Amino acid sequence: MSDRILNDQLRGKVMSAEEAAQFINNGDNVGISGFTGAGYPKALPKAIAEKAKEAHGRGEEFKINVFSGASTADDCDGVLAEANAINFRTPYNSDKTLRGQFNSGEAFYSDVHLSHLGQQVVQGFFGDMQVAIIEATKIKEDGAIVPSSAVGNNVEYVEAADKVIIEVNSWQSEDLEGMHDIYVPERLWDRKPFEITNVGDRIGETVHRIDPSKIVAVVETNEADRNAPFKAPDEVSEKIAANFLQFLEDEVAAGRLTYDNYIMQSGVGNVPNAVMAGLLDSKFENITAYTEVIQDGMLDLIDAGKMSTASATSFSLSPGAAQRMNENADFYNKHIILRPQAISNHPEIIRRVGLIATNGLIEADLFGNVNSTNVSGAKVMNGIGGSGDFTRNAYISSFITPSVAKDGAISCIVPFSSHIDHTEHDVMVIVTEQGYADLRGLAPRQRARKMIEIAHPDYRPLLEEYLERGEANGGHTPVDLPTAFEFHTRLAETGTMKK
Amino acid sequence: MSDRILNDQLRGKVMSAEEAAQFINNGDNVGISGFTGAGYPKALPKAIAEKAKEAHGRGEEFKINVFSGASTADDCDGVLAEANAINFRTPYNSDKTLRGQFNSGEAFYSDVHLSHLGQQVVQGFFGDMQVAIIEATKIKEDGAIVPSSAVGNNVEYVEAADKVIIEVNSWQSEDLEGMHDIYVPERLWDRKPFEITNVGDRIGETVHRIDPSKIVAVVETNEADRNAPFKAPDEVSEKIAANFLQFLEDEVAAGRLTYDNYIMQSGVGNVPNAVMAGLLDSKFENITAYTEVIQDGMLDLIDAGKMSTASATSFSLSPGAAQRMNENADFYNKHIILRPQAISNHPEIIRRVGLIATNGLIEADLFGNVNSTNVSGAKVMNGIGGSGDFTRNAYISSFITPSVAKDGAISCIVPFSSHIDHTEHDVMVIVTEQGYADLRGLAPRQRARKMIEIAHPDYRPLLEEYLERGEANGGHTPVDLPTAFEFHTRLAETGTMKK
Numbered sequence: 002m003s004d005r006i007l008n009d010q011l012r013g014k015v016m017s018a019e020e021a022a023q024f025i026n027n028g029d030n031v032g033i034s035g036f037t038g039a040g041y042p043k044a045l046p047k048a049i050a051e052k053a054k055e056a057h058g059r060g061e062e063f064k065i066n067v068f069s070g071a072s073t074a075d076d077c078d079g080v081l082a083e084a085n086a087i088n089f090r091t092p093y094n095s096d097k098t099l100r101g102q103f104n105s106g107e108a109f110y111s112d113v114h115l116s117h118l119g120q121q122v123v124q125g126f127f128g129d130m131q132v133a134i135i136e137a138t139k140i141k142e143d144g145a146i147v148p149s150s151a152v153g154n155n156v157e158y159v160e161a162a163d164k165v166i167i168e169v170n171s172w173q174s175e176d177l178e179g180m181h182d183i184y185v186p187e188r189l190w191d192r193k194p195f196e197i198t199n200v201g202d203r204i205g206e207t208v209h210r211i212d213p214s215k216i217v218a219v220v221e222t223n224e225a226d227r228n229a230p231f232k233a234p235d236e237v238s239e240k241i242a243a244n245f246l247q248f249l250e251d252e253v254a255a256g257r258l259t260y261d262n263y264i265m266q267s268g269v270g271n272v273p274n275a276v277m278a279g280l281l282d283s284k285f286e287n288i289t290a291y292t293e294v295i296q297d298g299m300l301d302l303i304d305a306g307k308m309s310t311a312s313a314t315s316f317s318l319s320p321g322a323a324q325r326m327n328e329n330a331d332f333y334n335k336h337i338i339l340r341p342q343a344i345s346n347h348p349e350i351i352r353r354v355g356l357i358a359t360n361g362l363i364e365a366d367l368f369g370n371v372n373s374t375n376v377s378g379a380k381v382m383n384g385i386g387g388s389g390d391f392t393r394n395a396y397i398s399s400f401i402t403p404s405v406a407k408d409g410a411i412s413c414i415v416p417f418s419s420h421i422d423h424t425e426h427d428v429m430v431i432v433t434e435q436g437y438a439d440l441r442g443l444a445p446r447q448r449a450r451k452m453i454e455i456a457h458p459d460y461r462p463l464l465e466e467y468l469e470r471g472e473a474n475g476g477h478t479p480v481d482l483p484t485a486f487e488f489h490t491r492l493a494e495t496g497t498m499k500k
Numbered sequence: 501m502s503d504r505i506l507n508d509q510l511r512g513k514v515m516s517a518e519e520a521a522q523f524i525n526n527g528d529n530v531g532i533s534g535f536t537g538a539g540y541p542k543a544l545p546k547a548i549a550e551k552a553k554e555a556h557g558r559g560e561e562f563k564i565n566v567f568s569g570a571s572t573a574d575d576c577d578g579v580l581a582e583a584n585a586i587n588f589r590t591p592y593n594s595d596k597t598l599r600g601q602f603n604s605g606e607a608f609y610s611d612v613h614l615s616h617l618g619q620q621v622v623q624g625f626f627g628d629m630q631v632a633i634i635e636a637t638k639i640k641e642d643g644a645i646v647p648s649s650a651v652g653n654n655v656e657y658v659e660a661a662d663k664v665i666i667e668v669n670s671w672q673s674e675d676l677e678g679m680h681d682i683y684v685p686e687r688l689w690d691r692k693p694f695e696i697t698n699v700g701d702r703i704g705e706t707v708h709r710i711d712p713s714k715i716v717a718v719v720e721t722n723e724a725d726r727n728a729p730f731k732a733p734d735e736v737s738e739k740i741a742a743n744f745l746q747f748l749e750d751e752v753a754a755g756r757l758t759y760d761n762y763i764m765q766s767g768v769g770n771v772p773n774a775v776m777a778g779l780l781d782s783k784f785e786n787i788t789a790y791t792e793v794i795q796d797g798m799l800d801l802i803d804a805g806k807m808s809t810a811s812a813t814s815f816s817l818s819p820g821a822a823q824r825m826n827e828n829a830d831f832y833n834k835h836i837i838l839r840p841q842a843i844s845n846h847p848e849i850i851r852r853v854g855l856i857a858t859n860g861l862i863e864a865d866l867f868g869n870v871n872s873t874n875v876s877g878a879k880v881m882n883g884i885g886g887s888g889d890f891t892r893n894a895y896i897s898s899f900i901t902p903s904v905a906k907d908g909a910i911s912c913i914v915p916f917s918s919h920i921d922h923t924e925h926d927v928m929v930i931v932t933e934q935g936y937a938d939l940r941g942l943a944p945r946q947r948a949r950k951m952i953e954i955a956h957p958d959y960r961p962l963l964e965e966y967l968e969r970g971e972a973n974g975g976h977t978p979v980d981l982p983t984a985f986e987f988h989t990r991l992a993e994t995g996t997m998k999k
Contacts, residue, residue: 109943194693379975476878
């Protein structure tokens, strides 16, 4: 047995994943750990998938409802979806098979802000939760759980669930211990302020204390997190990053930011990593991050002494960075805090610290309404994730995107967003490789002119034409409803938004 | 001179509104008190309007940018708009003339969440603020200002402005003193938690301390707030109220609410007042309100012993209720707290206390996206106000609306909202006279079925037809972009959304 399970009582509950899967029944609400491909259970999902396939083979129903932190991986959402074992899923998913089931109507997905879900589960918005499956790095002598590479909604799921299953993953570095700040807040209607005023403040414990009588099984694993490689930044990403850094410089020049007060929130991906690479050579110092995911670029900023502290709920690292992280967890431990997502993404703290939110998008319209989730209004990608938590409460909210996608067939600036996740009230700055549009303090007619400036030149005349029709109609917001989705309908008919 | 001005230094600055208007120049950013027709300056706006008309008569430019708490009245926004004296306005307006100028393009309006604007002004998002004009009930011996019937953004505007003008309005009851809780928070990047855990907690002073060297003029007035009468609830309002109360009862039955933990936030209007009338006869006790506006119905609940405390930033009372309030301010003082809107609407506190948000809307679509601001996507009404602050952070967010408007020519449930202010992620429950749709935990396809159930029967077949087209297209969100706005285009062409 692994030397990671040091509590006698819980050593007595060690069993195989197949045995542990007995605790999961058709129709159960199952809360799992895991966030952005880190810290998700690796053994139970396969065992549950097998159980589902066997039930289906017998002509029986077997589907569960899965609640996570955020996205997991092929060996979690993927295997369950392949087995047709998921009825309902929330709050975020990036698995292709499962996404296909959402879009075909075979499975149901509810797109909930990451900071809200834990509370909603505890309050019973989804009914009772039967089981929580939580990955851990270690179980200590006293039974305390050292979480793994993501915290996510573990606190709330353990609190809400009748039964808890712990997966102890020996792949996770033991040096992760000390990095976590596990705070169990009071619940409605007895809540207190979160006493976090600086990104690095700690208010909880480094371990997760779980009532051992709730733990019905402990399963041993030794498997890597998802850890997808990042592409090297391309020319467009570098231009976007340069424009974003210019925006930061202009904020300093305007007296709204200082070189040592940049608190970063960043979505995940290649463009954000290009921004972080740009920051390495910038005048910004003592950068901190109050964000949901620790990415490669943040490790680089920490290594370079540019970033002092990064607070998040999870890692999303390339395989190389994951190895660097695991080998030097002891060092990164001093600079990184992993919190429950209800706290990493909490509006109270986000609003207080005064961060600059920077997220990607699918499309934005002339008035700054942003679609983060549904392609052509219909096909869901991954979900809103934490982008709403941060955008809505940031000191300055920004979005970064190439101006076009699919080799120019799709304009990311459209007349009317085909789905709206962030409204004009919440979107301040949009950055493309063409420049940045600062929408603050502007009326919709003025915003539209700024947005056309950062659209791809191929699409500017079409956007101008739309805007002229809207202006001819009159009104505060110059829309033309009959042609509002002409870009999207042309794309569906001809394969390009171009005329 | 009024016996409301007790400070010698400031008595020396008393002058007429015409004289005080010298401090306002063309192009100035002017912050004013006032929220929902209460507590706005009554004398300076007329004097500024006269000054503008004189300048225009000489062929000179004269327009200012006006920043308020929320809406004011005919004798504030109205006279300024009539004089073409407003270039830019934020964050909320209900004046018809000014609204017309937004929609014709003569004036610019930026629609900002009420809780955000103060911070944005202080941080310089709109440039410098030259003047703040603040209505007060009284100036005390030591120069402290007793605010009047609204607090709004007074703290931030006084902090940001170079010069301050105080209007002392003798119409306001002197018993308002003690009702306010004026807290001046730290600013970026040195903020602390707001130590408010219960609706009635006080963290500030009952007076507003303003650096006297900033005060350039004191003007005496004696004029009533706007105080529009409410209509008696009609049959539809009463049905909506009954359905909303049924929703509350069902939450209690489901264990998600108790009879003595209902914390109310309520938009302003006849339907909310009908809800409050319904609560008088309900099982709910010890109701509290953490909201932005104190309305007639709340006074009734306080009188009846049903509501213990109401926290807001302003009053919006009928003339009769305003008189009752002014005559019994000493009594209501024990039950009402008026805070700065940055605190009454702050996400930190809204999320913490766990309130049920209830606001009106213009239209909602099949997926729960809500339009609160722009009729047919183009013509702005009043703005988003605080509805986003509360909806986004509520324990449960609800909207209440008749299912149809304009004698049935307009369906308030449409295939695709022509403007989106609250997204599917934030809208949990929608109530019409037909019933309530509980959208929590549902995928868009499931939400649409719930929404059709609460639409007016005349529109259900048309909504079904749209949904079938959307479902035939496939996708997580069953939209049909080419016909998404068919209700709106039919309305524009034929005068009704009906076929």
